[in-house]
Amino acid sequence: MIRADSSSPLPDHQRIVITGIGLTAPNGNSLREFRDSLLSGRSGVVPYEIRYVGKTLAGLCTFDERRYQSRKDLRRGTRAGSVGIYAAQEAVADAGLDWPNVDPASVGVYLGVTEHGNVETENEIYELKGYDYDTSFWSHHHNPRTVANNPAGEVALNMGITGPHYTIGAACAAGNAGLVQGAQMLRLGDCDVALAGGVSESVRTFGIFASFKSQGALAEHDDPARASRPFDVERNGIVVAEGGCVFVLERLDDARRRGAQVYGELAGYAINTDATDFVLPNPQRQAECVRLALRRAGLVPEQIDIVSTHATGTSSGDTQECVALRSVFGDSGKTFFNNTKSFIGHCMGAAGALELAGNLLAFRDGVCHATINVDTLDPECDVPGLVLNQPRELERVSYVLNNSFGMLGINSVVIIKRI
């Protein structure tokens, strides 16, 4: 039941709420499972081997692909499509929508992706090598599998959705960007139900692993569960992971009308650009992005209870984000910080959406999940309020702020309010 709330300056028709969540993460195939893993310290990182790169580590999902797809669907489509379909179907079921009676033209699908098409292209070239690069053996499935809208399009095909569908390419800020896009389209009246979030199939492309390795940014550790260790002084890079998270977004008045459950309201958001480097982060711009989201939400930093950090476990990236966080939040002691990648690795296009989802149940259980694998905190990452290794019970959680940054200097921040 949604209580009346007069604190927002927006009319209910412009207020966007989350009414359903579907996800698959390396340590959980539902929000409940995922949350339990985050509170109990359960990692989803496992040994992994991929073409050319060889033995490495990854966060792998174990959702039941056949729950919503036939064997033929799986053969025809992509892993990102399957991840998206599972998450979208689960989200709609969770939202309690009377799906057969929802106008399919009123639903929009907006999925963030870090990249798409690398997996399929690498596979085709690998196959083609066996035919001495004779392109008459190149698959006619290549184009429909690699078009940038593929994951969102597969969701629409699977669910009979005839409203708009597309992906939002935003590097590793894509999960937040998908959510923002969905909210904007609801406010514009472009759709009445938005299925928004992010997906990733990146563990199936050797190029992602090889590129991070060449960059000196691919994590290594004897114990897979301890390989992803943002903020630890011994951190040595990223654990690549797959996953997906789709939110059902609705306007508050629509949600009220049908008596929907509400996980939270989008209180504010911001997306900006460093414009300084291809890969190196810019803490000044990150801080500007956080401040812009706060200003749009009408909040001061001390009102944020939990900040879900982006930190990936790289030497420079974690430090720079902490510079940004200290500059915004200082040492008020009222805000707590955690990191989800320490459990599941970096889910790329899904990261922002999954990391937000994993924190939303804090509105109900009042707990800030931890950042695990921090044996020795890097002094440069010592942000006051960092929740290390064990979850922390808070009195009441009213606001969660979610950071998600990506290459080419894209920064995104989303603030969700308890309602």
Place this chain on the structure above:
Amino acid sequence: MTPAEIREEVLDILGDIAPDDDLSALDDDVAFRDQLELDSMDFLDIVMELRKRYRVQIPEEDYSHLASMASTVSYLEPLMRDMQKI
């Protein structure tokens, strides 16, 4: 390859392309489309698999010969009779 072996090969390819269909009751004289969930991309898969497995090149104007199992085997028989089943 004998017509029976060619049929077996096409059936194997169909098993990959239409994994949800029951092929045990396939009627050789009825069009694939009328008894299986096949679309144009699936027919291209049949063409591609024959190309990959046996280097058989089927020009586009001959695709209509792949309508049913009987017509497919009849069309492929002269092209594959000197080949060994892989």
